[in-house]
Amino acid sequence: MGVRPGELWSRFDWANGSCFRCEQTNVPVAEVGEITVAGTVLPLCACQWCVFRLEQLHWTMSERAARQRNAPAPAQPIPLSQWPTKVPLNRPPAHVA
Numbered sequence: 001m002g003v004r005p006g007e008l009w010s011r012f013d014w015a016n017g018s019c020f021r022c023e024q025t026n027v028p029v030a031e032v033g034e035i036t037v038a039g040t041v042l043p044l045c046a047c048q049w050c051v052f053r054l055e056q057l058h059w060t061m062s063e064r065a066a067r068q069r070n071a072p073a074p075a076q077p078i079p080l081s082q083w084p085t086k087v088p089l090n091r092p093p094a095h096v097a
């Protein structure tokens with residue numbers, strides 16, 4: 001499981017600034033990484049909700065990577081000329097929120 005927002009936020013040092021992700025200004029932000037522009041390294045700062053969202057994405061992708069490492073190799077793709085196909089889906093149907 002991921003961490004609760006308060007627990008996550010307590011790991012960062014917060015100061016007023018602008019969020020690189022949602023572009024809010026004058027909100028508490030924390031440094032979450034850096035970006036190099038024309039040879040100059042600049043800090044990337046994100047607001048609390050974007051830090052939480054980035055942590056969620058990181059966790060989701062880590063889980064997905066772990067699942068893929070354990071999954072059998074994917075089947076060979078069927079040439080487009082043979083579609084539509086009656087072959088059953090070899091994965092759960094896509095979930096559309």
Ligand SMILES: [Zn+2]
Pocket residue numbers: 019020021022023024046047048049050051
């Ligand atoms: Zn933000």
